[in-house]
Amino acid sequence: MDKAMGKADNDFDWAAMADMLELEGETHSPYVRQAFEELSHLTPRRILDIGSGPGVAACRLAGMFPQAEVTAVDGEPELLARAGERAGRLGVRLRTRVAEFPEGLAGLGTADLVWSGQVVHHVGDQQGALHRLAGLLEPGGVLAIVEGGLPARWLPRDLGFGRPGLQARLDAAMADRFDRMRAELPGTVSVVEDWPGMLRAAGLTEVRSKTFLVDHPAPLEEGPRRSVRRQLERNRKVVGELLDAEDVATLDRLLDPADPACVDERPDLFLLTAKTVHFARRPEHA
Ligand SMILES: C[S@@+](CC[C@H](N)C(=O)[O-])C[C@H]1O[C@@H](n2cnc3c(N)ncnc32)[C@H](O)[C@@H]1O
Numbered sequence: 001m002d003k004a005m006g007k008a009d010n011d012f013d014w015a016a017m018a019d020m021l022e023l024e025g026e027t028h029s030p031y032v033r034q035a036f037e038e039l040s041h042l043t044p045r046r047i048l049d050i051g052s053g054p055g056v057a058a059c060r061l062a063g064m065f066p067q068a069e070v071t072a073v074d075g076e077p078e079l080l081a082r083a084g085e086r087a088g089r090l091g092v093r094l095r096t097r098v099a100e101f102p103e104g105l106a107g108l109g110t111a112d113l114v115w116s117g118q119v120v121h122h123v124g125d126q127q128g129a130l131h132r133l134a135g136l137l138e139p140g141g142v143l144a145i146v147e148g149g150l151p152a153r154w155l156p157r158d159l160g161f162g163r164p165g166l167q168a169r170l171d172a173a174m175a176d177r178f179d180r181m182r183a184e185l186p187g188t189v190s191v192v193e194d195w196p197g198m199l200r201a202a203g204l205t206e207v208r209s210k211t212f213l214v215d216h217p218a219p220l221e222e223g224p225r226r227s228v229r230r231q232l233e234r235n236r237k238v239v240g241e242l243l244d245a246e247d248v249a250t251l252d253r254l255l256d257p258a259d260p261a262c263v264d265e266r267p268d269l270f271l272l273t274a275k276t277v278h279f280a281r282r283p284e285h286a
Contacts, residue, residue: 015078025056031212044112051119055083062092124187137282152273162250173239204280
């Protein structure tokens with residue numbers, strides 16, 4: 001069991017989360033599409049997606065830069081198998097490579113563009129991780145990481161049953177759990193999470209951050225609706241113990257397929273979130 005990936009904590013059995021990660025990747029694709037527009041002037045020969053998971057973003061990069069060699073890198077072979085299948089379905093050229101972040105990055109070679117979505121915060125030493133990612137860049141190469149943004153919102157404040165404001169209490173419980181996850185990572189280092197400052201400290205320049213909206217209004221289509229169900233099931237599992245009995249009962253009603261007020265039926269469910277992408281460049285002459 002590899003503690004570096006947090007696999008010792010069953011909450012982060014990434015392979016078991018494959019369906020949820022792929023659905024979430026698809027549901028979040030509006031932000032990835034907008035973020036990639038910021039990269040459309042580039043002509044990369046080699047692209048790495050570090051912590052690609054099931055490859056939703058990596059396949060989009062492969063479609064956008066068909067002449068580039070695009071490699072999806074992840075610590076989980078099962079997720080990379082999904083990425084490979086996805087690439088086959090979409091007819092894009094994608095390589096996959098199993099590697100642990102950050103130790104396994106050394107063997108990957110360099111790239112003109114490195115993308116890493118929602119992965120650095122799973123590494124104990126985040127500043128060290130950014131140094132490693134910066135080290136993958138060719139001179140003039142671009143790094144883009146997704147960190148920060150806003151938690152997703154799915155539920156009306158008043159659901160018509162239970163205590164209003166469940167979503168805000170779920171957010172607070174998930175934030176607590178996130179703190180615990182970070183505290184338990186091996187080699188964890190406290191750092192002011194000033195992502196632009198940390199990218200500069202990693203020797204990169206032209207640092208800028210941009211936030212993109214994911215906005216699926218009510219009533220939700222099938223894909224985003226299934227994604228919300230998966231997220232709520234996960235919340236129930238990982239922070240159920242931090243909620244009071246009334247909130248747990250409300251969550252159970254939302255998740256009960258036999259209940260007409262459940263998330264599969266509700267016309268008022270929506271999905272609204274914002275993701276921040278931090279872009280930076282390795283100087284030509286470092
Ligand atoms: C939250 S998911 C993000 C997936 C995808 N990048 C996205 O934005 O949807 C985190 C991914 O990073 C991978 N991961 C986490 N820690 C890792 C590590 N130390 N080494 C390699 N991969 C890791 C997990 O297997 C998972 O696929």
